[in-house]
Amino acid sequence: MTASNSSYIGRFAPTPSGYLHFGSLVAALASYLDARAAGGRWLLRMEDLDPPREEPGAQAAILKALESYGFEWDGEMVRQSERHDAYADVLNRLFNHGLAYACTCSRKQLEAYQGIYPGLCRNAGHGQDDAAIRLRVPELEYHFNDRVQGEFRQHLGREVGDFVIRRRDGLYAYQLAVVLDDAWQGVTDIVRGADLLDSTPRQLYLQELLGLSQPRYLHVPLITQPDGNKLGKSYRSPPLAEDQATALLLRALRALGQMPGSELDDATPREVLNWGIAHWDAGLIPRTLSVPEAQLR
Structure with a gap:
């Protein structure tokens, strides 16, 4: 068509x-x-x-x-x-500019935090091998107007925390891939x-960060x-x-x-x-x- x-x-x-x-x-x-x-x-x-x-x-x-x-x-x-090469290129740029970092926390370590990452590895300086890669989030509220649901607000620091853009097993996370592919x-x-x-406020932040x-x-x-x-x-x-x-x-x-x-x-x-x-x-x-x-x- x-x-x-x-x-x-x-x-x-x-x-x-x-x-x-x-x-x-x-x-x-x-x-x-x-x-x-x-x-x-x-x-x-x-x-x-x-x-x-x-x-x-x-x-x-x-x-x-x-x-x-x-x-x-x-x-x-x-x-x-x-599309893995495109994801890897952006992830490495974010990592090399200090906007993302490696996290070695296990699921058991994070159980008590109810899905909000507390920043345990933020300043640990781990290498990328055998580690998840998390994006640093600002202490800011992101909001948008959905055409059906109306205004939606979420404070990334308090309600989400630094989120994964590549898993520990090397697989790329949805949040990174969807933002890059929609823009591409x-x-x-x-x-x-x-x-x-x-998920949308995390994607809004990535769009802002990457100039999309x-x-x-x-x-x-x-x-x-x-x-x-x-x-x-x-x-x-x-x-x-x-x-x-x-x-x-x-x-x-x-x-x-x-x-x-x-x-x-x-x-x-x-x-x-x-x-x-x-x-x-x-x-x-x-x-x-x-x-x-x-x-x-």
């Missing part, structure tokens, strides 16, 4: 630790419709940073599911596993699940299961079924506050997407979605 307005560039970036499920579909659909309704481009990026957690066959299954549900992306799919691909608008809302432009953000509500847990791979949520594409796309539209009529019940997936593009209104997306996925039928 050739886009007519290159000023909007969106993306969908699944992780191949499992197959796409209904929650993934809601995020993919929101990002796709937001891009296409603006006449923009929609890119696909495979966030395969963690080979030990990748499920065999998941990448191919993700692509097949997207295609069977009618999604079309612009250009070639990018894999983060092919020229992404202007990030539409993703609300579980990543509190800040995209617009839209965090869609999470779909919950009957037990209150978010729908996701860790809870064995069922993969998307090809023969239910139209029905699930319609359910995803309704979860996003859009109101397709019954005339689309027998439509093809492509026809449902075309309706979604023509009628897309991001202002209708609810901030929260307390209704379990099973009740969206």
